[in-house]
Amino acid sequence: MSYSLWNDQIVKDEEVVVNKEDRGYQFGDGVYEVVKVYNGELFTAEEHVDRFYVSAEKIRMTIPYTKDKLHQLLHQLVEKNKVETGHVYFQITRGAGARNHVFPGDEVKPVLTGNTKENPRPVANFENGVKATFVEDVRWLRCDIKSLNLLGAVLAKQEAQEKGCYEAILHRGETVTEGSSSNIYGIKDGVLYTHPADNFILNGITRQVIIKCAAEIGLPVKEEAMTKAQLLAMDEVIVSSTTSEVTPIVEVDGTVFGGGKPGDWTRKLQVQFDTKIPKGIRA
Known part of the structure; x- marks a missing residue:
């Protein structure tokens, strides 16, 4: 069994559901990061998370979690999946709302997802x-x-x-x-x-x-x-x-x-x- 990140929770993969109206799916309206895992430990996670927030700011998106909370979630995800050598991928979209090029209102919340993969160094x-x-x-x-x-x-x-x-x-x-x-x-x-x-x-x-x-x-x-x-x-x-x-x-x-x-x-x-x-x- 493997687990994914979904907003502020670590859940079973099959519990993650992508809304057909999600702006990431329809517009590519979101940002992402990939962090390497060596020997069970995230490498340069601080730099990746910092850039994640900078990218979000540049597209005028506010991430609804603190950096500390995101770090905690990423470490939990790696631990839960027992990743030794691989990476963790995470992204955030502007959320799901009626399809419109204009940003949705504040009632639409960003959607954070993430997953891990075990893969050897090339x-x-x-x-x-x-x-x-x-x-x-x-x-x-x-x-x-x-x-x-x-x-x-x-x-x-x-x-x-x-x-x-x-x-x-x-x-x-x-x-x-x-x-x-x-x-x-x-x-x-x-x-x-x-x-x-x-x-x-x-x-x-x-x-x-x-x-x-x-x-x-x-x-x-x-x-x-x-x-x-x-x-x-x-x-x-x-x-x-x-x-x-x-x-x-x-x-x-x-x-x-x-x-x-x-x-x-x-x-x-x-x-x-x-x-x-x-x-x-x-x-």
């Missing part, structure tokens, strides 16, 4: 690297909001999958932004480059950890946009996300990096990232 990808492909970034201009509106990302990821690639590297014109569900980095002559955290990308929590790791291992970081040509000229390329962690990209549309093997700086970042992972709260 160690083979860390060791061997992955392939990626360029896809035009056709999403809206508020990519800093982690909203439920993911159709642009879905189409890009599908295109990548059909080309036998792990990720789509999005670009607006010649400017690289991020991945369809990740952040993208290039390393050239001992400097790490990544797009600045503006409205064109989501400021990934793992991205923030990687930037800290880079400082700790003496790898300078420049938060500035790369062109497609500049990315293809990098010594090393990396993709990161909550579930991808620090994953090397060894090929983009036929251009191979480092002889098809992860580079030295990438390896160093992986090792440093591993030092941040919780060692566990269970015996």
